[in-house]
Amino acid sequence: MSLIYNDSRIYCSDTPFDPNNINTNLTFPLSHLFFCPICQEPRATHQTSYDIESKFCANCLTDYSNNKNLTHCIKNCFECPDCHANLSITMTDHDNKGKSFNFNCVYCEYSYVTSVIYKPKSLHAIVDDEKRANPDSFHQLCDAIRKGVLGPEEEKSPVSKNIELMLQQTRRQEQTPTPPTELDLTIKSYPQARKLTTKTSHRCCKCHNLVLAYANDKTQPTINKFAVKFSAVDYLPTISISNLFNGEKFSSQVLKKWNGTTILMIHLINPMSVKCTVNISIPSSYNVAPEVNCKITIPLNQVTLGPTSTNLIKTIPSCFLTSNTPTGKRELILRKGDVMHKPPASFEEVEENLNNFVERGINWYSIPVIINLDGSNTFNFRLPVYITLKSELPDVLKKIPGHDALSVGYWNVIDLGSVSLV
Amino acid sequence: MSYIETSSGNRISQDAKISGTSQISIESNCTISHNVILQGDTFTSESPTIQLGKYCYLDTNCRITPETTPVTIGSYVIIGVNTTVHSSTISNRVIIEGDCTIATSSVIYDCCIIRKGTVIPNRLVIPPYSEVSGVPGKDFAIRKLHPSFKKLIEIEAKQLQILG
Numbered sequence: 001m002s003l004i005y006n007d008s009r010i011y012c013s014d015t016p017f018d019p020n021n022i023n024t025n026l027t028f029p030l031s032h033l034f035f036c037p038i039c040q041e042p043r044a045t046h047q048t049s050y051d052i053e054s055k056f057c058a059n060c061l062t063d064y065s066n067n068k069n070l071t072h073c074i075k076n077c078f079e080c081p082d083c084h085a086n087l088s089i090t091m092t093d094h095d096n097k098g099k100s101f102n103f104n105c106v107y108c109e110y111s112y113v114t115s116v117i118y119k120p121k122s123l124h125a126i127v128d129d130e131k132r133a134n135p136d137s138f139h140q141l142c143d144a145i146r147k148g149v150l151g152p153e154e155e156k157s158p159v160s161k162n163i164e165l166m167l168q169q170t171r172r173q174e175q176t177p178t179p180p181t182e183l184d185l186t187i188k189s190y191p192q193a194r195k196l197t198t199k200t201s202h203r204c205c206k207c208h209n210l211v212l213a214y215a216n217d218k219t220q221p222t223i224n225k226f227a228v229k230f231s232a233v234d235y236l237p238t239i240s241i242s243n244l245f246n247g248e249k250f251s252s253q254v255l256k257k258w259n260g261t262t263i264l265m266i267h268l269i270n271p272m273s274v275k276c277t278v279n280i281s282i283p284s285s286y287n288v289a290p291e292v293n294c295k296i297t298i299p300l301n302q303v304t305l306g307p308t309s310t311n312l313i314k315t316i317p318s319c320f321l322t323s324n325t326p327t328g329k330r331e332l333i334l335r336k337g338d339v340m341h342k343p344p345a346s347f348e349e350v351e352e353n354l355n356n357f358v359e360r361g362i363n364w365y366s367i368p369v370i371i372n373l374d375g376s377n378t379f380n381f382r383l384p385v386y387i388t389l390k391s392e393l394p395d396v397l398k399k400i401p402g403h404d405a406l407s408v409g410y411w412n413v414i415d416l417g418s419v420s421l422v
Numbered sequence: 423m424s425y426i427e428t429s430s431g432n433r434i435s436q437d438a439k440i441s442g443t444s445q446i447s448i449e450s451n452c453t454i455s456h457n458v459i460l461q462g463d464t465f466t467s468e469s470p471t472i473q474l475g476k477y478c479y480l481d482t483n484c485r486i487t488p489e490t491t492p493v494t495i496g497s498y499v500i501i502g503v504n505t506t507v508h509s510s511t512i513s514n515r516v517i518i519e520g521d522c523t524i525a526t527s528s529v530i531y532d533c534c535i536i537r538k539g540t541v542i543p544n545r546l547v548i549p550p551y552s553e554v555s556g557v558p559g560k561d562f563a564i565r566k567l568h569p570s571f572k573k574l575i576e577i578e579a580k581q582l583q584i585l586g
């Protein structure tokens with residue numbers, strides 16, 4: 001039961017959700033979302049605005065937060081233009097106190113040797129000067145355009161001058177059908193300064209409230225402390241799917257061959273320290289795939305999930321428990337007792353007594369669902385579930401004005417992976 | 423296949439290949455799975471050559487081989503199937519998925535996920551809250567990881583210790 005590796009994605013967009021045509025570009029794993037406490041809605045990064053709060057070089061840990069325009073490290077942190085690995089730098093002495101510098105990639109074959117330098121200059125200045133003195137075809141073209149437009153002769157407007165240049169070019173091509181001289185397309189690559197790492201604060205686009213802000217200590221850029229942090233994983237339940245019984249693992253990565261009716265288990269796990277009521281609604285019929293009819297039967301639509309616990313094992317639904325470790329085995333025996341040693345119930349038994357297979361724990365529920373698929377096709381099966389969550393305010397949200405309870409509604413799409421109907 | 427359990431809650435597979443045990447320090451609640459290779463004797467040193475914090479989970483066939491400097495691994499670190507870690511420093515709450523290579527003198531800061539098949543070249547520093555994928559020169563990329571992963575990676579590591 002992983003909170004990181006599961007197949008639920010939350011729909012985040014102002015465009016209304018269409019279960020018959022799910023836009024997967026607008027669904028995100030719960031772990032990637034913020035939660036706006038004012039709007040009481042999950043927020044994807046694209047639904048937030050951001051400000052750069054600080055920036056630093058990960059390689060030398062220099063803080064550049066006060067240098068507004070810098071995007072790259074100005075110390076000797078160079079990376080390979082071909083593979084982005086670090087460049088090691090060595091120096092060679094020459095006659096008349098001359099020096100040259102050698103850059104070698106620690107990972108690939110890339111190397112670069114500067115010309116001999118006689119006056120002290122920063123490595124960045126040396127590389128920049130050499131780049132300017134020896135422009136590749138792309139930079140030559142840029143230069144030509146820049147000169148064409150911004151040239152010193154003012155008798156013609158830059159626009160007409162450029163048009164004239166272009167016309168000349170076209171006429172020349174018409175007159176001489178000989179192929180144009182081939183451009184030298186090799187772009188010489190120079191050592192690159194390392195890009196800075198940024199820390200950004202985020203605000204909800206709708207209400208402009210902060211959903212993430214750093215409590216920054218600029219002397220230790222690699223330590224991240226947050227002054228404000230509203231993550232969706234702290235409020236919204238994790239929803240995952242598994243096979244009915246533990247033992248055989250469910251994987252959305254594997255092609256499943258189903259013959260019409262399948263029973264799976266949906267699990268809902270509450271992350272909050274307060275209990276919550278969750279309403280689950282699945283569209284009674286929707287287009288799963290062309291020429292496939294889908295009917296879903298779920299024995300209950302509303303559950304109350306208790307508060308989470310620091311005793312981690314109690315928060316794991318039984319389906320995910322294993323007897324690989326003594327702790328796991330002990331818990332399984334405690335929960336299942338004798339049932340563990342009996343053969344699992346047959347398909348028909350489960351189908352007829354669906355309610356008996358509902359299981360609940362301190363902060364979770366496991367609910368069996370019957371999935372009836374009719375047709376013949378191989379398709380990616382996505383199960384959209386509309387979740388309505390209601391609870392009293394968890395302590396962290398009590399400080400936020402405007403609400404006296406938590407009430408959230410959103411679409412959660414469970415990706416079951418490829419299914420082939422046989 | 424069976425495991426040896428230590429008083430500090432570490433579970434070590436009987437077919438893990440561990441050499442130089444006197445130079446290996448494992449804090450508590452760590453899992454060393456089948457065929458894991460821990461080479462603590464690649465050089466001699468007063469302090470440990472391989473150091474693991476608490477709740478580390480080393481999956482099947484992964485390999486820790488220090489060269490001339492130690493491998494230091496913090497707490498809540500998951501190392502996937504067939505991954506090789508050379509001399510490097512890995513902070514707390516890091517997931518390194520399967521088939522990765524972490525080269526010498528690289529540093530991985532807190533709260534990072536290194537995706538399956540990634541190669542981290544020598545001396546590269548991965549800033550906190552990063553998601554890293556790919557092979558240098560081909561498709562290597564470092565993206566930002568959402569702050570919620572601090573809690574999630576810790577839970578993941580603790581769950582693996584329970585579920586095996």
Ligand SMILES: [Zn+2]
Pocket residue numbers: 057058059060061062073074075076077194
């Ligand atoms: Zn730097």
Ligand SMILES: [Zn+2]
Pocket residue numbers: 080081082083084085105106107108109110
């Ligand atoms: Zn390179």
Ligand SMILES: [Zn+2]
Pocket residue numbers: 036037038039040204205206207208209
């Ligand atoms: Zn908002």
